Amino acid sequence: MRDKMMRFLQGRYGVDALSKCLLGIGLIAVILAGFFGGKAAGNILYILGWAAIIYCYFRIFSKNITKRYAENQKYLAKTYKLRSFFYKQKELMKQRKVYHIYKCPSCKQKIRIPRGKGKIEVRCPKCGTTFIKKS
Structure with a gap:
């Protein structure tokens, strides 16, 4: 079974920072949708959460590596200041x-x-x- 999975994932893009972020946002949105129940806001959060999760897995299993890499680099460039702020705070706490x-x-x-x-x-x-x- 492990060999079949390895062969399936061969040539695929895999997990990166943007995929992790999308998965986290999707899971949080689906959980928050559960608190809102059947209201309109809950339904929208539920749909957006599942859309983020599906897009995350699409990215992971994609064979278009150059496009996924470019998307991830753009995401990393946009979030650089935020990530470096939290890194500096972590170092200060140490x-x-x-x-x-x-x-x-x-x-x-x-x-x-x-x-x-x-x-x-x-x-x-x-x-x-x-x-x-x-x-």
Whole structure:
């Protein structure tokens, strides 16, 4: 059975970031449609959710690899700022375990100070302003 599936998927595009996003949006829309019941908004969400899921699987099983790749690159370009914002927030959360992160009062530059050093005088590397903070 595994060999048959491997042969079937050979030459197909496969899963990418846009497919994952479409699948997630589709599933969320179908679940939200269940909360609205038989109302018009629920029916529209249900149809749109299933359309997103079907398009997702169409993309996964497509043999037109160049077109699917171009669609994915366009999606990645459009969502770059949003994805990089969340990546930066994730990295900041990792650093907050070891460092305090302060902003310079004059130029708003973020400054990273090690935790557990008591009150220290911080000098901004960008503008040279000094201020006292607890680490």
